[in-house]
Amino acid sequence: MRAPQTIKQEFLKKWILGLQLCDFAKQNMSMLERKKAIKLSADIAIASTRNGMTCWSRALVAKASRDYGDKVLVERMLASESEKLKKVSSIGLIAPNKWVIIRSKKILRKSRRARRVRSSVPLSVLAKSIAKKMVKKRTQVLKSLVPGGEFMDDISLIEETLDYIISLRAQVDVMQTLAKATELLNGK
Numbered sequence: 001m002r003a004p005q006t007i008k009q010e011f012l013k014k015w016i017l018g019l020q021l022c023d024f025a026k027q028n029m030s031m032l033e034r035k036k037a038i039k040l041s042a043d044i045a046i047a048s049t050r051n052g053m054t055c056w057s058r059a060l061v062a063k064a065s066r067d068y069g070d071k072v073l074v075e076r077m078l079a080s081e082s083e084k085l086k087k088v089s090s091i092g093l094i095a096p097n098k099w100v101i102i103r104s105k106k107i108l109r110k111s112r113r114a115r116r117v118r119s120s121v122p123l124s125v126l127a128k129s130i131a132k133k134m135v136k137k138r139t140q141v142l143k144s145l146v147p148g149g150e151f152m153d154d155i156s157l158i159e160e161t162l163d164y165i166i167s168l169r170a171q172v173d174v175m176q177t178l179a180k181a182t183e184l185l186n187g188k
Contacts, residue, residue, distance in 0.1 A: 007170040014045035044077045046171045056164045059148025
């Protein structure tokens, strides 16, 4: 994973290119159309910073091409990109011990409540069952949040989610900086 500052710079360059390609000045656009164009250019810009190396970036480009119906804009923004690289798998994530302890307490509390109802089932078996259900439920929620997540296995989902979060954080930082700069310019 590249440094966040590099991602921010690359995102900003590609986002500005996308905004220029949308050509706001020449068209009579409604506020909704402008919002969609800004979102489209931001989505494609952040996805293109990963050069097709992640599933979420490829899913985001595919969704933008399909949903916005503006394949021409997407293709023009990605035209400068080199041939997409194959996904490089990275090292898996091991959860911090504190997180495991907190989750274990929650699982134990739930299993104790359930144990009162079913006293014939051993506590450890009940705790494992509850833990599996909790993990499965949260994994499904995560898959719905990450673009392309529904097609990923659990390990890939974690890796892709971490990369997606870093990219979104960079996108937010750039947009906040741009908004502050605009306020300063308009305030003077």
